[in-house]
Each structure stands twice: as C-alpha cells, then as structure tokens.
Amino acid sequence: MSDFLKGFREREYQQNSEYLHETQCPFCSMQCKMNLHEDRSMQKTRYKVTPLKSDPVSEGRLCPKGIFSFKHALSSARLRTPMLKVEDSFVPVSWEKAYHWLSQKITSVQEKYGKNATSVYGSGALTNEKAYLLGKFSRVALETKYIDYNGRFCMSSAAGASNQAFGVDRGLTNPLSEIEDAECIILAGTNVAECQPTMMPYFRRVKANGGKIIVIDPRVTPTSKFADLHLKVKPGMDAALVNGMLKVIVDEDFIDHSFVEKYVEGGANLLAFARTIDLNEVERITGVAKDQIIEAARLYGKATTGMVFTARGVEQHAGGVNTVRNFINLVLMTGKIGKQGSGYGTITGQGNGQGGREHGQKTDQLAGYRSIEDMEARNHIAKVWGVKESSIPGKGVSAYEMFEKILEQEIRGMIVLGSNPVVSNPNTNLVKSALGKLDFLVVIDTLMSETAELADLILPGSTYLEEEGTMTNLEGRVILRKATKKLPGEARLDWKILCEISELLGKERFFSYTSSEEIFEELRQATKGGIADYAGITYKRIDEEKGVFWPCPSESHPGTPRMFVDGRFHHENGKARVTPIAHQYPKERIDEEFPLTLTTGRILQHYQTGVQTRITSELNKISEPFLEIHPTTASQIGLVDKEKARICSRRGEMTLKVKFSSGIREDTVFVPFHWEGKQSINQLTLPALDPQSKMPEFKACAVRVTALETEAVDSMTEVVNMSK
Numbered sequence: 014m015s016d017f018l019k020g021f022r023e024r025e026y027q028q029n030s031e032y033l034h035e036t037q038c039p040f041c042s043m044q045c046k047m048n049l050h051e052d053r054s055m056q057k058t059r060y061k062v063t064p065l066k067s068d069p070v071s072e073g074r075l076c077p078k079g080i081f082s083f084k085h086a087l088s089s090a091r092l093r094t095p096m097l098k099v100e101d102s103f104v105p106v107s108w109e110k111a112y113h114w115l116s117q118k119i120t121s122v123q124e125k126y127g128k129n130a131t132s133v134y135g136s137g138a139l140t141n142e143k144a145y146l147l148g149k150f151s152r153v154a155l156e157t158k159y160i161d162y163n164g165r166f167c168m169s170s171a172a173g174a175s176n177q178a179f180g181v182d183r184g185l186t187n188p189l190s191e192i193e194d195a196e197c198i199i200l201a202g203t204n205v206a207e208c209q210p211t212m213m214p215y216f217r218r219v220k221a222n223g224g225k226i227i228v229i230d231p232r233v234t235p236t237s238k239f240a241d242l243h244l245k246v247k248p249g250m251d252a253a254l255v256n257g258m259l260k261v262i263v264d265e266d267f268i269d270h271s272f273v274e275k276y277v278e279g280g281a282n283l284l285a286f287a288r289t290i291d292l293n294e295v296e297r298i299t300g301v302a303k304d305q306i307i308e309a310a311r312l313y314g315k316a317t318t319g320m321v322f323t324a325r326g327v328e329q330h331a332g333g334v335n336t337v338r339n340f341i342n343l344v345l346m347t348g349k350i351g352k353q354g355s356g357y358g359t360i361t362g363q364g365n366g367q368g369g370r371e372h373g374q375k376t377d378q379l380a381g382y383r384s385i386e387d388m389e390a391r392n393h394i395a396k397v398w399g400v401k402e403s404s405i406p407g408k409g410v411s412a413y414e415m416f417e418k419i420l421e422q423e424i425r426g427m428i429v430l431g432s433n434p435v436v437s438n439p440n441t442n443l444v445k446s447a448l449g450k451l452d453f454l455v456v457i458d459t460l461m462s463e464t465a466e467l468a469d470l471i472l473p474g475s476t477y478l479e480e481e482g483t484m485t486n487l488e489g490r491v492i493l494r495k496a497t498k499k500l501p502g503e504a505r506l507d508w509k510i511l512c513e514i515s516e517l518l519g520k521e522r523f524f525s526y527t528s529s530e531e532i533f534e535e536l537r538q539a540t541k542g543g544i545a546d547y548a549g550i551t552y553k554r555i556d557e558e559k560g561v562f563w564p565c566p567s568e569s570h571p572g573t574p575r576m577f578v579d580g581r582f583h584h585e586n587g588k589a590r591v592t593p594i595a596h597q598y599p600k601e602r603i604d605e606e607f608p609l610t611l612t613t614g615r616i617l618q619h620y621q622t623g624v625q626t627r628i629t630s631e632l633n634k635i636s637e638p639f640l641e642i643h644p645t646t647a648s649q650i651g652l653v654d655k656e657k658a659r660i661c662s663r664r665g666e667m668t669l670k671v672k673f674s675s676g677i678r679e680d681t682v683f684v685p686f687h688w689e690g691k692q693s694i695n696q697l698t699l700p701a702l703d704p705q706s707k708m709p710e711f712k713a714c715a716v717r718v719t720a721l722e723t724e725a726v727d728s729m730t731e732v733v734n735m736s737k
C-alpha cells in the first residue's frame with residue numbers, strides 16, 4: 014500500500030462509533046463522490062450515504078441511485094464463496110477446488126480446439142486497472158483474440174465518429190464547468206435528468222444565463238420538459254434531422270468560414286451537399302415540423318458559443334456512427350469547438366464507460382487507445398508486457414458476434430467479468446442458447462445475475478466498496494476511488510482473481526502485482542505516447558488535484574480539461590474532418606404486420622439489467638416493467654391504461670403493463686430494459702449492428718402491440734421464441 018493510501022485510511026475518523034468512508038457512487042459516468050457513514054453504536058450496524066460537497070463534478074449532489082448504492086454492495090445477497098454447478102444446482106466450493114476445475118477446463122478446451130476457443134467478456138463498470146488487466150489477461154494468459162465488452166453497446170458509435178472526425182475519442186471535449194458558458198445546448202437522444210441526474214444543474218445554469226436548450230427525443234422525458242424546444246424525431250431519423258439543420262445553417266450563413274478554412278477538411282463538399290437538402294422531405298421523414306427544424310438551426314447557428322451532446326438515443330442504431338458524425342459536422346461547420354463553452358460530447362454511460370474503452374477490452378485495441386493492428390503499438394505494448402510482439406493475438410469480433418461464434422463452435426469457453434449479457438444483448442434468445450452450448454462459462458460477479466445463473470462456475474468478486482482503483486468519468490477526468498470496506502465471506506478482489514487464474518496457466522510472471530496502484534503504474538507505461546495518454550497521471554496527483562484530465566503525457570503536464578484548443582485536432586495534418594451523411598432508415602422498417610417502432614432505454618430508479626438495483630427495495634418498489642404508448646394509438650388497439658398488453662416482434666413476444674403517455678410519438682412505443690426473464694425487452698430487440706462500430710440497434714425495431722384477453726393472460730405470458 015502506498016504511503017498516501019495509508020494516510021487516507023488513517024484519516025478515516027471515528028466519532029461516537031461512527032465511521033466515515035470516502036467513496037464514490039458505482040453507477041453512472043458522473044461518479045459522484047460520497048461518504049458512507051457506518052454507525053456501529055447499535056446492535057445492528059447502520060449505514061447511510063451523504064454527498065461530498067468538495068467534489069467538483071457532482072458539486073455535492075447525489076441522485077436516488079447513489080443514495081441507495083450501498084444497499085446492494087452490503088446486502089446479504091452478495092456472493093461469498095465460489096460455486097460450481099453440479100447437476101443443475103450450485104454447490105459452494107473452495108477457491109482451490111474452483112481453480113483446479115477451471116484450469117482443467119481451460120487447458121482441455123485449448124488443447125482440443127486452440128487458444129482462440131476461449132474468450133473474455135468485460136465491462137465499462139470496471140476500473141481502469143481491471144480493464145487494462147483484462148485486456149492483458151486475455152492476450153497473455155489465455156492467448157486468445159476473443160475479448161470484447163459491454164461498452165460495445167454503450168459507447169462504440171460515438172467513439173467511432175469522434176475518432177473519424179477529430180482523430181481522438183474523449184467523451185466530452187470540455188469540462189462540465191464550461192456548460193454554463195454555452196448560449197445554446199443540443200441534447201440529442203440523451204435523458205440526462207434520469208440517467209445522469211446530478212448533471213442537470215449545469216444545464217439549469219445555461220437557462221439562468223439566458224441560454225437555450227434543445228432536446229431531440231421521440232418522447233417527452235424529464236429532460237425534454239426542461240427544454241426550450243423539443244424536436245420529437247422518429248426513432249433512427251436524427252441524421253436526416255441534422256441535414257435539415259445544416260441546410261438552414263448554410264442558407265442563412267451561420268457557417269464559421271475562417272474556422273472551417275483553417276481547421277476543417279471536407280467543408281466545401283459538405284456545404285455543397287447541405288444545399289441540396291429539401292426541408293419538406295426532411296419534415297416528412299423525421300416527423301419534425303419544418304418550422305421547428307429552422308428554429309433549432311437558428312438557435313444553435315446564431316449562438317456564439319454552444320455545445321452538442323449525444324447519447325444512446327442517437328448512437329444505438331445500425332447507422333449510429335454516421336448519425337453522430339453528422340452532429341459533429343454541425344459543431345465543426347459552426348466552429349463551436351475548442352473554445353470556452355463550445356464543444357461536443359457523447360455522454361458516457363457506465364461508471365468507467367470512458368476508461369473502459371481506452372485500455373484494451375475492445376477486441377481491436379491495446380492500452381492507451383492503441384490499435385491492435387498497428388505494428389508500432391504492438392511493439393510498444395509487447396515491451397511493456399515483456400512478451401514477443403508476435404505472441405499478441407490480432408482482433409477478434411464484437412460482443413454480440415462472440416455469441417454467434419459460440420453457436421459456430423469457434424468459441425467453447427467464456428469468462429464474464431462485470432456484465433450480464435443474457436439481459437443486455439439484443440435478441441437474447443440467441444445469446445441464451447449460445448451460452449448453453451459452451452464447454453464452460455465462468456462468471457465473476459458480486460451478485461447472482463441472470464448470466465451467473467447459467468454459469469458452470471461463479472467466482473465471487475469485489476464491489477466499489479472493497480477495491481481501490483481509478484475511473485475516468487464522462488469528462489475524461491481520471492479519478493481515484495479508495496477501498497473502504499473488507500470483502501464479504503471468501504470473496505476476492507477481481508484483479509487478484511485474474512492474476513490467480515493467470516498463475517494457473519503458468520503465466521504468473523506477467524501478473525505479479527501486489528496492488529491496484531502497481532497495475533496503474535504499468536498502465537501509465539502502456540499508455541505512454543498513445544492517444545489516451547495517462548503517463549503523467551499518478552494516484553497522488555489525482556488525489557491532490559481532484560482528478561486529472563487525459564491526455565496527460567508527463568508528470569509536469571497539467572492534463573487537458575479542454576480538447577482542441579486553437580483548432581488543433583488529432584489527425585496527422587491537425588485538421589478535423591467533416592463529411593456528407595446520407596440518412597438511413599432503421600434496419601427493420603415498420604409494416605402492416607409490425608406497425609409500431611419500439612425504442613428502449615432507462616428510467617431513473619434502475620441501473621442497466623437491474624441486478625444491482627432490483628434487490629434494493631427503496632428503488633424497486635417505486636418502479637415496475639411497462640410499455641409506454643400514446644393514448645390515441647392505444648385506443649385504436651383497444652388497450653386500457655395500466656392493464657397488460659402483448660408486444661411482439663419478429664424475434665419474440667411478451668406481455669407488459671401499459672402506461673399511457675401523451676408525450677410519446679403516436680408511431681413509437683418505449684420499454685425500459687432493466688428487467689429479466691419474461692420481462693426482458695431484449696427478447697424482442699434486433700441484433701442489426703452498425704457496420705463500423707458493431708453497436709446494435711437497440712433503439713428501433715418493428716413491433717405489434719395487441720390487447721390481451723383477460724382470461725388468456727396466463728398462457729400468453731409464456732415467451733414464444735419465434736426465431737426457433
């Protein structure tokens with residue numbers, strides 16, 4: 014343990030049996046800092062959480078998920094011992110036995126079918142240290158090319174677009190503190206009020222300063238209610254909507270000509286394309302009135318400063334990369350970037366959605382956002398790891414495609430860390446049947462997830478309370494989370510588990526870490542000179558400076574809160590790139606049989622597949638699965654508010670309680686994805702992937718909603734796997 018961390022532990026104070034642990038919320042990308050109070054004065058220890066006023070990101074705020082975030086981590090439902098499946102039920106076993114079983118499995122699968130028959134599935138919830146270690150574990154310990162992670166569903170389209178346009182992908186190009194300097198904000202496909210609630214006050218300040226907020230979303234949300242202008246776009250049609258805005262911006266000359274000339278490549282081409290756009294056609298295909306498009310373009314175009322934010326609403330589409338590029342086209346053509354209060358941001362989702370996508374969990378990537386196909390990058394990483402460049406495998410396939418590889422019997426074994434793919438993938442019927450075909454499935458989790466239930470071996474890992482490490486928040490700020498509690502039962506630290514499995518495979522010399530900080534020290538070397546350069550960041554600096562923004566190439570470098578200052582972009586010629594984007598329709602068009610578009614997303618109380626929040630009664634009791642539908646559409650079908658209806662796509666069918674909302678488009682229905690089993694909407698979603706980012710089209714597929722005959726409710730709750 015470093016002196017500095019020792020110092021921290023000593024700083025924990027004890028007062029009337031009350032202990033205070035400084036930590037941060039494990040959930041979304043805001044990573045709000047908080048204090049966990051532990052009161053041991055009574056027979057049963059009591060806990061509560063309070064926000065940390067000195068946190069520059071949350072500014073001392075917590076949302077309900079944060080306030081109750083200790084519940085799952087300290088619950089009796091925590092996994093406390095390894096469990097091996099014997100004849101369909103789990104039997105607690107010792108670590109020794111678990112590892113013995115696992116090493117035999119890995120060895121026999123690899124001997125029979127080759128190293129690539131084993132695979133790894135990671136997560137954007139993991140610390141940078143674990144994300145980095147998992148990438149190394151898969152390439153050095155398992156020697157497999159098959160590694161990918163749930164961030165594929167989360168960030169990859171915006172990442173792809175940013176890399177193409179700017180030559181680098183860092184969530185927000187500006188710190189949150191600059192939002193208030195923007196005169197106009199565009200929030201496209203992002204429901205901040207429910208998904209990053211503690212970020213809302215930053216936008217409130219924009220309004221207080223006289224700025225305008227535009228929200229683009231097919232439905233009224235707590236975020237859109239706050240907007241000055243709400244464009245209720247048809248799901249999947251955002252690229253067309255932006256083309257409409259670009260047309261107005263060109264015609265009314267809101268272009269920043271000198272910026273485009275100096276710093277942007279492809280401007281003339283885009284201008285010529287934008288002139289050809291027909292606003293009436295845009296109105297027809299997007300469902301947004303022409304006047305509203307013109308108003309939005311004027312608000313953003315006339316503003317001297319402005320920021321555009323996108324999230325999963327525009328990114329989780331088969332054309333997600335192109336759509337985000339079009340939003341960035343808007344930003345670059347108006348020169349609103351690289352300045353105080355002007356920039357672009359994809360609002361990262363998971364706690365370490367940003368860092369998780371930088372250090373090698375992506376199949377085509379090595380630490381520091383390096384490409385696994387770049388010889389220089391491979392040589393650099395090989396040196397840091399102490400292996401031969403030629404021993405580092407090439408790229409495998411994306412997250413969903415790994416399940417297809419299982420069905421093709423190319424993958425025979427899988428280790429999952431920090432994800433629940435049987436609930437979070439599209440078309441989960443396929444995912445479930447794939448997992449059933451594996452020779453072995455190992456899940457390292459802290460709670461019994463639906464994926465863990467299907468495992469052959471469950472290994473009890475660590476939560477945010479027990480494990481120190483760094484997380485990179487939505488701003489690109491690397492922050493340090495300290496360990497505060499002891500592990501329950503026989504649970505072990507995730508990173509130690511990875512090191513121990515490496516040892517089973519005879520690779521202990523590459524994984525001989527004694528602390529998370531030691532892994533971070535290696536990560537610094539591995540990222541040095543890369544795109545996401547952490548070389549200058551140390552635990553000590555993070556603590557003293559309340560986080561350090563990457564890129565930070567040396568210890569004397571201050572870090573980079575604002576990117577692209579003075580128009581310096583990261584492509585070789587220093588210029589950013591714009592390009593004409595032709596809109597595309599969702600892959601599955603509505604028709605007579607399936608006349609409505611299903612879009613999916615989140616609600617305030619639950620987190621992701623719900624494993625961590627469904628067991629918290631304070632959060633769970635105020636929410637239940639539902640299907641949001643416009644009353645006009647509902648009455649045409651004969652639905653009654655709050656009663657069950659049947660929803661059906663080409664891949665499956667389920668029943669859900671109906672919730673009327675006059676705020677949603679009449680041609681669209683919305684279902685959150687937080688529930689499992691028969692209530693999991695991903696039974697119905699479409700696995701169409703963006704060809705560039707491989708992100709699935711979670712946000713649009715064709716469905717039919719029908720009324721349920723009351724007496725038939727029971728038989729119809731059975732999920733019909735229509736793909737069989």
Ligand SMILES: Nc1nc2c(c(=O)[nH]1)N[C@H]1C(S)=C(S)[C@@H](COP(=O)(O)OP(=O)(O)OC[C@H]3O[C@@H](n4cnc5c(=O)[nH]c(N)nc54)[C@H](O)[C@@H]3O)O[C@H]1N2
Nearest residue numbers: 202203204208248249324325326362363614615617620621
């Ligand atoms: N409460 C809560 N907070 C979370 C999470 C959670 O599970 N629960 N998860 C975290 C994670 S990992 C992520 S990725 C983020 C996600 O954060 P968001 O992306 O903000 O959340 P979503 O609800 O998935 O989608 C946002 C909005 O997109 C809209 N939308 C759907 N289709 C379209 C479309 O075609 N165009 C446009 N413009 N909008 C569309 C939906 O109506 C929805 O309101 O949240 C993070 N925070």
Ligand SMILES: Nc1nc2c(c(=O)[nH]1)N[C@H]1C(S)=C(S)[C@@H](COP(=O)(O)OP(=O)(O)OC[C@H]3O[C@@H](n4cnc5c(=O)[nH]c(N)nc54)[C@H](O)[C@@H]3O)O[C@H]1N2
Nearest residue numbers: 163167431432433437457458462474613621622624686711
């Ligand atoms: N229909 C639809 N589907 C979606 C989306 C959507 O908008 N619509 N959004 C997609 C997005 S953006 C995302 S990010 C994914 C999320 O999908 P998942 O990653 O599958 O969802 P989580 O519920 O976050 O699962 C995390 C699991 O890991 C465990 N866990 C968390 N942290 C740790 C840790 O540090 N160590 C260990 N050992 N275990 C840990 C939790 O207990 C939980 O079981 O879902 C995607 N799926």
Ligand code: SF4
Nearest residue numbers: 038041044045076079
């Ligand atoms: S905003 Fe996000 S990080 Fe902050 S308390 Fe809520 S869920 Fe946790």
Ligand SMILES: [Mo]
Nearest residue numbers: 166167362363
């Ligand atoms: Mo996400």
